[in-house]
Structures are given as structure tokens and as C-alpha cells.
Amino acid sequence: MAENAIGQSVVRREGREKVTGQAKYVDDLSFPGMIFGATVRSSVPRGRIRTISFEGTIPWNEFVIVTAKDVPGKNIVALIEHDQPYLADGMVNHPEEAIVLLAHPDKYLLEEARRHVRIEIDPLPAIFTIEDSLAQKEIVWGKDNVQKSFLIETGNMKDAWTNGHVVVEGAYETGAQEQLYIEPQGMIAVANPADGVTVRGSLQCPFYIHKALIELFALPPEKIRVIQTETGGGFGGKEEYPTIIAGHAALLAWKSGRPVKIIYDRAEDMVATTKRHPSRTKIKTAVDKQGKLTAMNIDFVIDGGAYVTLSPVVLSRGTLHSFGPYACPNVKITSKAVATNTPPHGAFRGFGAPQSLFAIERHMDRVARKVGLSPDEFRRRNFLSDGKTMPTGQIVRDGVDLSALLDRALELSHFHDKRRRFARENTTSAIKKGMGLATFMHGAGFTGSGEAYLASIVAIEATKEGIVRVLTSSTEIGQGKNTVFAQIVAETLRIPIDRIEVTMPDTAIVPNSGPTVASRTAMVVGGLVAEAAKNLKELLKKKDIHFPVKVTAQYQQPKDISFDDKTYRGDAYGTYAWAVYVAEVSVDTVTYEAHVDDFVAVQEIGKVLNPTLASGQIEGGVAQAIGMVLYEKVEWKEGRMVNGQMTNYIMPTSVDVPPIRVFFEGVPYRHSPTGAKGIGELPMDGPAPAILNAIEDAIGVSINKIPCLPEDILEAMERSRA
Amino acid sequence: MITPKNLDEALTLLADRAAGWKPCAGGTDLMVLFEAGKLNHTKFVNIAALTELHGIEERSDAIEIKALTTYTDILKHATIQREFPSLVTAAALTGAVAIQNRGTIGGNIVNASPAADSPPALLAYDAQVELISVKGVRRLAYADFHKGYKQMDLQPGELLKSVLLPRTHAELHHYYRKVGTRRAQAISKVCFCGVVEREDRIKNIRIALGSVAPIPLRARRTETFLIGKQLSSKIIDEAKKIIDQEISPIDDIRSTAKYRRRVTQNLLEEFLCGTGSTN
Amino acid sequence: MPKQIITCTINGQSQRLDAHPMSRLLDVLREHGLTGTKEGCGEGECGACSIFFNGRVVNSCLVPALQAEGATMTTIEGIANGEQLHAVQEAFLKYGGAQCGICTPGMIMAAVALLKEKPNPTEADIREGLAGNLCRCTGYMKIFESVMRVFKGKGTDLEETCPHK
Numbered sequence A: 001m002a003e004n005a006i007g008q009s010v011v012r013r014e015g016r017e018k019v020t021g022q023a024k025y026v027d028d029l030s031f032p033g034m035i036f037g038a039t040v041r042s043s044v045p046r047g048r049i050r051t052i053s054f055e056g057t058i059p060w061n062e063f064v065i066v067t068a069k070d071v072p073g074k075n076i077v078a079l080i081e082h083d084q085p086y087l088a089d090g091m092v093n094h095p096e097e098a099i100v101l102l103a104h105p106d107k108y109l110l111e112e113a114r115r116h117v118r119i120e121i122d123p124l125p126a127i128f129t130i131e132d133s134l135a136q137k138e139i140v141w142g143k144d145n146v147q148k149s150f151l152i153e154t155g156n157m158k159d160a161w162t163n164g165h166v167v168v169e170g171a172y173e174t175g176a177q178e179q180l181y182i183e184p185q186g187m188i189a190v191a192n193p194a195d196g197v198t199v200r201g202s203l204q205c206p207f208y209i210h211k212a213l214i215e216l217f218a219l220p221p222e223k224i225r226v227i228q229t230e231t232g233g234g235f236g237g238k239e240e241y242p243t244i245i246a247g248h249a250a251l252l253a254w255k256s257g258r259p260v261k262i263i264y265d266r267a268e269d270m271v272a273t274t275k276r277h278p279s280r281t282k283i284k285t286a287v288d289k290q291g292k293l294t295a296m297n298i299d300f301v302i303d304g305g306a307y308v309t310l311s312p313v314v315l316s317r318g319t320l321h322s323f324g325p326y327a328c329p330n331v332k333i334t335s336k337a338v339a340t341n342t343p344p345h346g347a348f349r350g351f352g353a354p355q356s357l358f359a360i361e362r363h364m365d366r367v368a369r370k371v372g373l374s375p376d377e378f379r380r381r382n383f384l385s386d387g388k389t390m391p392t393g394q395i396v397r398d399g400v401d402l403s404a405l406l407d408r409a410l411e412l413s414h415f416h417d418k419r420r421r422f423a424r425e426n427t428t429s430a431i432k433k434g435m436g437l438a439t440f441m442h443g444a445g446f447t448g449s450g451e452a453y454l455a456s457i458v459a460i461e462a463t464k465e466g467i468v469r470v471l472t473s474s475t476e477i478g479q480g481k482n483t484v485f486a487q488i489v490a491e492t493l494r495i496p497i498d499r500i501e502v503t504m505p506d507t508a509i510v511p512n513s514g515p516t517v518a519s520r521t522a523m524v525v526g527g528l529v530a531e532a533a534k535n536l537k538e539l540l541k542k543k544d545i546h547f548p549v550k551v552t553a554q555y556q557q558p559k560d561i562s563f564d565d566k567t568y569r570g571d572a573y574g575t576y577a578w579a580v581y582v583a584e585v586s587v588d589t590v591t592y593e594a595h596v597d598d599f600v601a602v603q604e605i606g607k608v609l610n611p612t613l614a615s616g617q618i619e620g621g622v623a624q625a626i627g628m629v630l631y632e633k634v635e636w637k638e639g640r641m642v643n644g645q646m647t648n649y650i651m652p653t654s655v656d657v658p659p660i661r662v663f664f665e666g667v668p669y670r671h672s673p674t675g676a677k678g679i680g681e682l683p684m685d686g687p688a689p690a691i692l693n694a695i696e697d698a699i700g701v702s703i704n705k706i707p708c709l710p711e712d713i714l715e716a717m718e719r720s721r722a
Numbered sequence B: 001m002i003t004p005k006n007l008d009e010a011l012t013l014l015a016d017r018a019a020g021w022k023p024c025a026g027g028t029d030l031m032v033l034f035e036a037g038k039l040n041h042t043k044f045v046n047i048a049a050l051t052e053l054h055g056i057e058e059r060s061d062a063i064e065i066k067a068l069t070t071y072t073d074i075l076k077h078a079t080i081q082r083e084f085p086s087l088v089t090a091a092a093l094t095g096a097v098a099i100q101n102r103g104t105i106g107g108n109i110v111n112a113s114p115a116a117d118s119p120p121a122l123l124a125y126d127a128q129v130e131l132i133s134v135k136g137v138r139r140l141a142y143a144d145f146h147k148g149y150k151q152m153d154l155q156p157g158e159l160l161k162s163v164l165l166p167r168t169h170a171e172l173h174h175y176y177r178k179v180g181t182r183r184a185q186a187i188s189k190v191c192f193c194g195v196v197e198r199e200d201r202i203k204n205i206r207i208a209l210g211s212v213a214p215i216p217l218r219a220r221r222t223e224t225f226l227i228g229k230q231l232s233s234k235i236i237d238e239a240k241k242i243i244d245q246e247i248s249p250i251d252d253i254r255s256t257a258k259y260r261r262r263v264t265q266n267l268l269e270e271f272l273c274g275t276g277s278t279n
Numbered sequence C: 001m002p003k004q005i006i007t008c009t010i011n012g013q014s015q016r017l018d019a020h021p022m023s024r025l026l027d028v029l030r031e032h033g034l035t036g037t038k039e040g041c042g043e044g045e046c047g048a049c050s051i052f053f054n055g056r057v058v059n060s061c062l063v064p065a066l067q068a069e070g071a072t073m074t075t076i077e078g079i080a081n082g083e084q085l086h087a088v089q090e091a092f093l094k095y096g097g098a099q100c101g102i103c104t105p106g107m108i109m110a111a112v113a114l115l116k117e118k119p120n121p122t123e124a125d126i127r128e129g130l131a132g133n134l135c136r137c138t139g140y141m142k143i144f145e146s147v148m149r150v151f152k153g154k155g156t157d158l159e160e161t162c163p164h165k
């Protein structure tokens, strides 16, 4: 059994199906009588719908057509604020907003028909940037365009700027990023008044959809069923958006009485679905003679897009990471999510933290330069450590030693040797090299009282045949949840792993263990799985058991963790993963291309449950972050993405990534039965600042905006020369 | 789409202008456009299997590369590797393996993208092209083939038959550099190919560029200026100014005109400096 | 466009496919039940639709169905020998080459093609050989490792693959 246990690289459970092409993704499924659905969308960013007409020589009578007036329940995507419709009704607030749905058995005719729906819209003025939204150039949401704001304050800011300390100010920007899961979004729905609504598809959060469809159809919960199909990547992109596609497919199925499949093609997926929130951060810091931070003033703003969706939570996480892993007595953080007329920005691996950590980690390098300390030494003097207090009042109790992590990363990357060598060689070479680092943390699990509020439940079932079934709503999206849950149960029950089945989420069968987000699956849900397995073990000790038996476990907030959502004080996260990343970069001064030549990622993530899966998460995240920094740029025109093809939105290929070297330290999390912490999002946070810090080291030019493409490097080099 | 039995049948079909047939070779450009609904044509002649348009022939004066030759075929060809290394580099940097296996040199030329990667190499090697129709075969310098954005000296009913690369015994220095959106599977933002024959002074030089004009461009004025010159930093600076006047790049979703100008100049400098000592 | 019968060989068996001549081979294969071949982009960029076509790896989304007349093709479904996985599949399974799995069939086709062409690839060969196959999950490291392991034939000892213990 040891070979299946926690800490071993057990082979991916559904791996065989994946390597043989047998795994069934949503587009691989078909149902008798199934027809295809398509979405007709707005061509303008903002306006009032005047007329909808169905033109051309299309046999319209063969089509199922759905508009807002066909919605049986509420035409509102139930999430945080109830401001977003499934189908625009009267007003449109962003390009590519869904207005009309069509379905037909012939895909080709359907595509033809989509082009012949004419929607006339009287345009209204629209805004597309954070600055215009803040300036209220046009009010496009609520009273003041502000979808959410936070304030965190500690200490006394007044005297910090005048007492002779070194003050540094900076402004930092990050752009939108497309998740670019390789499987585009898709859903299949079967729906009728007698049986209710069943949707299957590519998704991360079955119970988000379940909750939303109850409202959309005004049906009782037991009449709604959501089933996950094998999911070809999510990265947050399949957190909230699938609810809309599920709703659309279900509306068409409801009206037609036939199963309806909607699969987005790549272009539709790119232009219509969510992306990472663009952000801008202003930071002002003061540092004393000892190189210690004495004051930080941070103003963090994200672009929420036309509707609120998850922006408040993204803003929250971004805000709670904006100060980095540093101690500082006097801190003020203000933050806002503001509306623009672009499609809503949404969940994407890191969830606000990569944006605000980019700002602080670039800023720390700039301050270090100003005070004449090396980037590592300046950080070291300010690190949080056990017993120290974060600006939220949270006292660190992770047993983390950031200084030791830093030492290890410096050594593994030969940071100082290489910096010296590059400084020498750069003077005579057209290719300039540099080293950059970032130190950071990522809060594991839901923010604040989120986990307490979710109160997740998992169940484990044992059958007469000796099969143990793990029932959760956590989705396998490639991260390895099937495998890790099986390992946890195998270890607890001391049974062979092939006797364990990890059930595919189906809301009719599994309890609500919460969404698959926020790096919570292994830590929180995995912990509950371990607990349930223990309960089962106890139960099985009893005599005369009637199989099948089922046990559950439910999340309880640990007594020593509390957070006040009103004042934003307390333990924002039960625990954090901590990391030091080092990038070695070269910049070709002939072409202004930057390339990452080597990448060292050292992190403390609690107990490593499965080394292959864990390092796979880090490598994938680092590559995705390299994309965010050096290649991936969403080109906007009037709120619409205009480079929505893989040809023009450039993600890294196998020749663009450096060797990504991953190292773990493991201090088990005291409140997790397995000792695991969150891991999935962490690798998205560090690469951006580490790479731009390395670029500055290489060419001596400070660039504070990502993405940073060769054209941007050229501009920055010219600006600095001027 | 139909598959003709042989070249004659294909040419007869294509000769019927009213019918509106369009040839399809590897389909790597055509299928993308077709799927995106960007093609007016609905009738296609499948030329992929026409044996008459396959193969590479070595003659004493030239290498003849038939239109349906794929990048993979070019990559593996020993003589091309030896004598026309920049064309091999271009092929190796076109798309990735799956595209190299299907994409043809003929399709690359007739698709007439200003960002295509083989044309700069073909221009720098002073290639000729042969065109064939029911009326017969004609030959012209490849440099005269592209007339304007997506406009060519290709008559309706004509197929590109082959590309001819003239062989030479001269000692050449070859330079090819593609600056794309990433290192592989990328569209060029600037593509530069240069061939130079140099003793003390520059005896002969040809420079061609992609993605900096509506057509793949021969930088003739820069060439003329450089011939007979002894390289110095002053000469290089002047050449950079001239090439900057010859190109007419634009801002688009992949890059900026400014970037393309600057990089073109830098690449010219890198090319010239790599040819031997400057003073 | 009327449909047409296209005769070809897929995974060793001769087949008669009923298809529009300009349909994408990708769709024809998938409608024929071979759903292991995936669509990620439909424009030749991602490689998820990679198959062997007359012995060479191609993007099936860019092949018009008519060109498959008389062709010999292999899809991911034809790579294993019955229950016996191909060495490349085995390696991807063991060394973490597949995460979400959507790029995996295409990636495996490209890797098999690469190893056929270069049985002793360097890391650079592997990187180049797979450059037409995008993976958003793995960051490619475990894919390189999987391909390396195949050629080194380094047995199946999982212990070896855990550099982080």
C-alpha cells in the first residue's frame, strides 16, 4: 500500500483514458435527437436594442429561437450581484453580449443563420479603461461605476513621509489575459417541464450552475442536475462562465424539447468569455536607514468589465496580497473594482493576486536600488515570519522561514555569481542577460470567512464488493484531484488504490463540497476526504454493517482562525503558501526580444501529496505566467478583443519555455489532516515580477507594465535613453 | 472539390474562368480561410496529387523545386541544404512540423502573404518561377511576380509550376533571420534574408524582406548603394537609412511600424557586420 | 455540396466515409466515432487534431476530406496495440505528460512521429518536434521528460521521477 500513499507520485487515475483518446469531453458526447445551439451577440459595446430581425433565405421555421422573453424564471445569472442577464433585454453593456439563441440539427446551416440575424442597436457612449471609469467619464454601472471597494488601514501614516526616510513611488499596470484552456467551452442540455433540467459539460463548479439554473427556470433544486464531463483545462475560465452556456443550452432545450449542444469555437471563446482583470496599482513606500519598510500606501484598481460577476472576490484577494510577504507598521490600502464596457473579466488562476503582487514585487526591486541594497537583502530585512503581523492584523503562524527559502533559491539559481558575470559580459554583447527574483505568498482556500460560509460536505461510500467511492463536487480539470483524493483514502483506509473510485461530479449524486477554485481542493476538500475516510474506518470496525454504507464530513472553521468581513481585519486565509522565484532572462538588443533562459521556483506548500502532480502544477503555472509577461497581449478595440485567434494571441510553445526547476519545502499545515496547503494558483504570482526585475537587471531599464512585448521593450529603451 | 486525373485535366478545368475553380494544394492557408468564411470560392481543384508538380530536380545551372514540394521535402534535400541554406532555415522556421509536412512552396508563393517566410529567401537567391496553363509555360523572375498586396503576375487559369534557384560557384555569405511573435509556430513581424559575395569590397549583394511592405520586398536601393563599398560603420549607417526609406511597414495587431523599422535596420547591421571585418 | 464516398485506411482498416469533399478531415473522423482526435483551434495552431496522414503528422483540421481519398491514416485510437499501450503513451501516463488531457492525443501523435524520425532526440529536437502542439497545463516539462524516458528506455521505475523528495 505504501506505493499508493500520500507523498508518492501515484499515476494519474484517469490518465489511461487520456493517453488513449478514450476520455470523453463534452464535444465527444452525442444524444439521440440532439441539435446544435448558437449564440447571436451584440456588435456594439453599449446601447439599446431596437429591433431583431431574421433575414435572408434561411428556413427560419426550422429553427428554435430564444430571446429574453422566453426565460421561464429570472433572466439573471445568480452569482454575487444580480446584474447580469443570460440574454440582453433592452440594453446591451458590452460587445459580444448574448441576445438571441438559435438551434438547428444542421451545424452548417446554423452558422449561416447566425450571420443572418440582424440586431439593430442604438449606441450609447461607452468607456473602456480604468482611468475613464474612475473619472466617471460616463456612468455605466450603478451610481459611480464602482462595483466594490475595500480599505485596510493599520498604524499611523501621517509622519511616515516627512521624517527623512527614503520615499519611493511607482505605478504598475497589468493587462488582460486569456485563460486559453485548449478545450473550448461547451455544454449539452436536456430540459423539459416534466423531468427538469440536466446539463453536462466542461466546468469547474457544478453547484454554481445548479444554484443559477434554479433561478433561471424557477424550478426546485431536485429538478436541476449538473454533470461534469472530462474537462480540458479551466484555470478559472470555467468557474463562472459555464453557467451562462449551461443556461443558454438549457433554454434552447426547454423550448425545443430536444437535447441541445453548444460548443464555442476558439474565436467565440476568446472574444466572448472572461479574461484576467486588467489592473493598475499605485504604491508609495518609506524605508528607514536600516532598510526597513516604515510605511506603505497602496492603491489597487481592477477593471471589472460590464457586470460584477466575481470581481468583488478577485478584488478582495488582490487587496489581501497587495502588501507582499513583508512586515510594515504603517499601512493603508485602498482598492476598487470599476466597471467598463468590456465583457466581464473573471476568474483566472491567481484571482487578483498576480496583479497586486506584480506591483509590490516590482516596487521592492526599485526601492532596493534606491536604498543601495541588493534585491534579496532588502527583502530579507522586511520579511514576515512567524509571530509577525500582516496589515490585516493576521499573525503569521505557518512556521515559514522565508530567509531560508531565499537562500535556497539564490543558491540553486547562482543568483549572485550570475549577476556579476552578466554585468561584465553585457558590456560587450548584443544579448544582455539579467537575474531577477520575486518573493511572495498565496493565501490558500477561500478568502476570509468564505470557507466557514461554504461549509463544504464530502461523502464516502463503501459497497459490499469492497469498493470505496469518494463523492465530492470537486472537479478534475487536470490538476489531479481524482488521484490525490484516492491517495488520501488509500492511505487512511490502508487499501489498494484500485479499490477506490473517485466519482465524477453529478449534483444528483455528490454533496456540495464547494467550487474547484482558490487552491482549495487538495487542502480543504482533501482534508475533508481524509476525515470522512477516518469516519468510515471507525464505522467499519463495528459488527453487522449493512452495505452500502455512507459517511460524510463537513468543514468546521478552526477555532483560532477568524476574519471580520466588515473591517477586513483578521485571518484573511487559514494559511499561505510561500515562495521565492528566480528568473534568468536575456534580452536581444537587435530584436528587443526577451527570453527566459532558466527558472527556479522554490516554494513551501505544506505536505506534498503527489510530487509529480505538484511539480506539474508549478511548471504549468510558471509557463502560463511567462505567457502573461512576455507573449500574451489582448488587443482591444472598443471593448472587443480583436486578436481572438490562436494565431494572433500568442501563448508559449515548447521552444519558448525555459527549463522550469521546481523545489519544495514542506511545513505541514496544522489544520489540514493531510498537511497540504494550496498550490494551484501560487505559480502564477511570482514569474511576472521576477522576469521584469531580471529585464531591468539586464538592460537597466525599468518597465512596470505587463505584458511586456518586444515592441514595449523598444519603447522603454528609447524612453530611458531620452 | 474535385480531384483531376492529371495536370492537363487540372489546367482544362482552371481554364474555364466562368466556373470559378480555385486550386488547393496542402490546404494550410486555404482551409483556414474557407472555415472562417473568408473565401468567395466554393469550387476547388485538388492539385495535391498531381505528380507533375512534385519533386526537386537538380540541373547544372539551377535547382528546380516543383510547386507541390513541402517544407519537409526542402529540409531534407542535401543540395538545397548546401547551396541554399537560407531557404532551409526558412522552411525550418515555417509553422511547426505538421505545417511543414503539408504546406507547399507553391502555396506559400501564391497565397502571397507579405509575412510569408520563404519569399525573402527566394528573392535573395534570385529565383525564377514557372507558370503553366493550357496555353503553355512561361517563366519570369520571382522579383517581378508580386505586384501589390495579394496581387501577382498570375493569370486566371495559371498554376505555379516550379521555382528555379540559379546555382553559383561564388563564395557566399548567407544570412536569414525571422523575427516572429515567438520562437516557433509564429508569424513574422520582420523577416530578413541577405546573400553577399565579398572580397575586400562587396562584390554582389541581395537583400530581401518580409512583413515590412505590402509584398515580399527586394531592397534594391540598399543593394545598389552597398555594391562596391568597403564596409565601415559610416557605410552601415547610411545603408540603414536607405533601407528605412525602402520599406513601408504598418501598425497591425502583431506589431508596430516603428518596431519593424528599427528591427529591419538592426538586422541589416547584424547581417553586414557578420560578413567579415568592418572598419 | 453533395456528400461523396471517400475510401481510405484508418488504423489499419479500410473505410468508406460519407462526407462533403470540403469537410475538415477532423470532423469526418470525429463523426465516424474517432473522437480521440480533438479540436482546439480549427486553424492549425494548436495541434490537438494531429493525426498521421500517409505516414506524416498533420493537422486534420486543415485537410479537406476529399484529399483523404486513398490515404492511410492513424489516429490516437490506433496507437496502442489492443490493451498494450504504446511506449509513448506509457511514458506520458507515468511521468505526468498529461494533465487535463485535451492536448494529449495530438501531443502523443507528434511525439511518436518525432521518435520515428529521430530515435535519439536531444532536448532541442524534442522542443522543436512538439512546437506545433500547444499545452496550457504542463508547461511542457513533463512532456519533455516523458519523451526522453521513452528513448532512454529507462524502465518504468517511478521513484526516479520524483526529483523533489
Ligand SMILES: Cc1cc2nc3c(=O)[nH]c(=O)nc-3n(C[C@H](O)[C@H](O)[C@H](O)COP(=O)(O)OP(=O)(O)OC[C@H]3O[C@@H](n4cnc5c(N)ncnc54)[C@H](O)[C@@H]3O)c2cc1C
Residues within 6 Å of the ligand: B022, B023, B024, B025, B026, B027, B028, B029, B030, B031, B032, B067, B068, B093, B094, B095, B096, B099, B102, B103, B104, B105, B106, B107, B108, B109, B110, B111, B115, B116, B117, B118, B158, B159, B160, B161, B185, B186, B187, B188, C043, C044, C045
Ligand atoms: C498554423 C500555421 C502556421 C503557419 N506558419 C507559417 C510560417 O511560419 N511561415 C509562412 O510563410 N507560412 C506559414 N503558414 C502559411 C502556410 O502554411 C504556407 O503559406 C503554405 O506554404 C501554403 O501552402 P499550401 O500548399 O498549404 O497552400 P494552400 O492552402 O493549398 O493554397 C494557398 C493558396 O495558394 C494557391 N495555390 C496553391 N498552390 C498553387 C499552385 N501550384 N499554383 C497556383 N496557386 C496555388 C491556392 O489556391 C491558395 O490560394 C502557416 C499556416 C498555418 C495554418
Ligand code: FES
Residues within 6 Å of the ligand: C038, C039, C040, C041, C042, C043, C044, C045, C046, C047, C048, C049, C050, C059, C060, C061, C062
Ligand atoms: S484544431 Fe487543428 S490545429 Fe488546432
Ligand code: FES
Residues within 6 Å of the ligand: A182, A232, A233, A478, C097, C098, C099, C100, C101, C102, C103, C104, C134, C135, C136, C137, C138
Ligand atoms: S494537458 Fe491540458 S492542455 Fe496539455
